[in-house]
Amino acid sequence: MDERELLRTVPLFSELSDADIASLGQLAAPRRYPKDTVVFFENEEGDFFFMILQGRIKVTILGDDGREIILSVLGPGDFFGEMALLDNEPRSATAIAVEDSELLSLHRTDFQSVIADNRSIQAALIKILTARLRRANHQISTLALLDVYGRVARVILDMAREEGRRLKDGRIAFRRPTHQEIANRIGTTRETVTRMIKDLERQALVRMEGREIVLQPGFEKVFD
Ligand code: CMP
Numbered sequence: 001m002d003e004r005e006l007l008r009t010v011p012l013f014s015e016l017s018d019a020d021i022a023s024l025g026q027l028a029a030p031r032r033y034p035k036d037t038v039v040f041f042e043n044e045e046g047d048f049f050f051m052i053l054q055g056r057i058k059v060t061i062l063g064d065d066g067r068e069i070i071l072s073v074l075g076p077g078d079f080f081g082e083m084a085l086l087d088n089e090p091r092s093a094t095a096i097a098v099e100d101s102e103l104l105s106l107h108r109t110d111f112q113s114v115i116a117d118n119r120s121i122q123a124a125l126i127k128i129l130t131a132r133l134r135r136a137n138h139q140i141s142t143l144a145l146l147d148v149y150g151r152v153a154r155v156i157l158d159m160a161r162e163e164g165r166r167l168k169d170g171r172i173a174f175r176r177p178t179h180q181e182i183a184n185r186i187g188t189t190r191e192t193v194t195r196m197i198k199d200l201e202r203q204a205l206v207r208m209e210g211r212e213i214v215l216q217p218g219f220e221k222v223f224d
Pocket of ligand 1: 046059071072079080081082083084085090091092093094095132136
């Protein structure tokens with residue numbers, strides 16, 4: 001796929017005319033970030049907006065004690081880095097490539113003029129930011145209202161729905177996250193997650209199949 005076709009896959013730009021996509025393609029610069037490299041740190045000044053063409057970017061907040069809380073893991077078609085450009089505040093979180101990633105970056109002034117010139121982008125941006133707020137609210141309720149067992153189950157269900165695929169028999173399979181990754185999404189320890197997952201396996205609610213976790217029939221009923 002060439003850059004223009006790739007830009008079309010970014011939902012924020014799906015309504016743009018061919019001419020607008022072409023001029024956006026001229027303004028956007030491709031950037032590669034190998035696995036485990038930092039795109040930017042929380043609290044830095046930020047001048048770029050990023051779109052993800054390939055790979056996955058973890059949005060995370062690091063505590064002083066080295067613990068981290070993962071706010072989101074974004075993938076192809078998603079964007080990030082808009083907040084610092086919209087409110088002129090520092091970066092609200094750190095962005096790290098968790099896979100080899102290909103991004104397109106847009107400088108602040110270009111981002112601002114693209115938004116100012118396109119009503120369809122303004123509407124799409126508001127819609128996507130609203131969806132992020134809904135997701136964040138869901139995350140807050142998970143953290144505040146569920147015990148740790150419920151949180152592990154809830155995060156597994158959310159990940160399965162966000163990135164999994166339905167098998168023919170109706171079960172959902174998805175990439176097996178590390179126990180540390182699950183722990184960092186819900187503010188607990190890796191050991192606790194390991195214990196909870198063993199328990200879910202014992203109850204035949206999840207099954208490890210190769211590099212995937214498969215939610216067994218009943219999982220959604222019990223934890224939804
Ligand atoms: P910015 O503050 O510039 O830098 C960090 C970026 O992470 C931020 O812009 C958003 O693009 C993204 N981000 C922050 N919080 C969330 C969240 N809760 N869900 C998804 N993305 C987020």
